[in-house]
Amino acid sequence: MYKAIGYAAQSASAPLAPMTFDRRSPRANDVVIDILYCGVCHSDIHQARNEWGIAVYPLMPGHEIIGRVRTTGSAASKYQPGDLVGVGCMVDSCQHCDACHADLEQYCLEGPTMTYTTPDRVDGSYTLGGYSNCIVVREDFVLRIPDGMDLPSAAPILCAGITTYSPLRHHGVGPGHRVGILGMGGLGHMGIKLAKALGAEVTLFTRSAAKAEEAHRQGADHVVVSTDPAQMAAVADHFDFLLDTIPVQHDLNPYLKTLKFNGVHILVGLIEPIEPAIDAAHLVLKRRVIAGSLIGGIAETQEVLDFCAAHDIRCDIEMLDIRAINEAYSRMIAGDVKYRFVIDMATLQNAE
Known part of the structure; x- marks a missing residue:
């Protein structure tokens, strides 16, 4: 066992x-990671x-983890002590179903x-996340951080980055496509950067005209005040894809009308x-599609880290002392x- 410290909620209130x-002692295929940084997600x-x-x-949150390998289990071979690594939203899966075989864990x-807050597949204990000084993870769910990558801004790529990258890649977004991004928070601003790097023409939809300058700074070609x-x-019948990052209920109908025939609205x-x-007419009469997407598999998460490193894409961040988490x-x-x-997990040592 490893004695650990972190920040947790003891109840919903x-x-x-x-x-x-x-933290558990490492199993044969585990990696023990000293956590350096952890992003804070709205989830x-x-x-x-x-x-x-x-x-x-x-409940101890945290699934955007950047750290350094402390040690490994006896059969783990992918990482060595001192390696810079990441852990995202998952730490295991069954590994034998059709989805897992397709790298869609x-x-x-x-x-x-x-x-965090899921039963471990071996001992049944509930997982505890990255708002802590260390974590023990199966090596197949550990990501390698590319050389030279800015570590703090890499952390949110493990959630906000992969959540927006995966559907863009799955639907084949690239040069010649027009992509609308709905919302410009943690997900939306990464969606702008990634869609632009993939070669698309990018438009931000926002309720506020005041966000236009910021949207252009993030890489948007155009801004539409919704x-x-x-x-x-x-912009009716204009877009090939809409990447909808808005996390609350909202009216999809006005946005669907901005899609071309065969256009895809991705939630x-x-x-x-x-x-x-x-209104089903918005779908039926133009063969439009409403699709959904959840994070990405481990291979694709490694892909987005490498893609961001190659294109110098960073998440815009504000560093946080863990004592200010509430x-x-x-x-x-x-x-x-x-x-x-x-x-900055170094601030954890000052926690009382």
């Missing part, structure tokens, strides 16, 4: 606070507050083991019922971060 606990808040109804306490037919009927009408931010109802949650809910908090 409790603030995150320091907690000491045991961490959902889980800590049990807004999805699946939380198990104590996120769709494991038996259910993937998520980085509350302006004239601007929306001007990555919304995991609750769609309201208001979709304040950071409040700021995230208020939209007061551009665009991801990343915890």
Whole structure:
């Protein structure tokens, strides 16, 4: 066992606070990682507050982990002590179903083991995430960090990056395509950068004209203010793809009308019922498609890390002292971060 410390919620109404606990001794195929940085995802808040109804306490969030290998299990051979590595949203899967064989572990037919609040496949204990000083992970779910990559800004690529990259790659986005990005938070700003690097013409949809300058700085070619009927009408039947990163219920109908025939509206931010109802005519009369996408498999997550390193793509971050995590949650809910908090885990040693 490894004595560890981290920040966890003890109930849905409790603030995150320091907690000491045991990390398991490494199994033969495990890697022990000293955590350097951990990104803060909005899903961490959902889980800590049990807004999805699946939380198990104590709950320690964190699935955007950058660290350094401390040691490995007896049969682990992919990494050596000192290697810089990452851990994303998953730490295991069944490894034998059709999805796993297709390198799509996120769709494991038996259910993937998520980085936190999921039963371990061996001992049944619930996983605890990256708001901590160390973690023990099966080596097949550990990512290699490319040489020269900025470590803090690499952390959110393991969630925000792969969540936007995977559907763009799956649907073959590239030169000649027109892509609309809905929303410009942690996911949206990465969607802009990645779609642009893949060669697409990129447009941000936003409710606020004040975001136009920032959108262009992120790489958007155009900006459409979605509350302006004239601007929306001007882009009717215009886009090949829409990447929808908006995490709350919103009306899809006006956006569907901006797609060409055969266009695809991809949901990555919304995991609750769609309201208001979709007018099926927007789909049937133009053979448009509404699709969904969940993070990405391990091979594709390595691919996006390498892609970002090759194209010098970084997530815009604000560094965080872990002692300010509860304040950071409040700021995230208020939209007061551009665009991801990343915890400097060195601040954990000052936790009381």
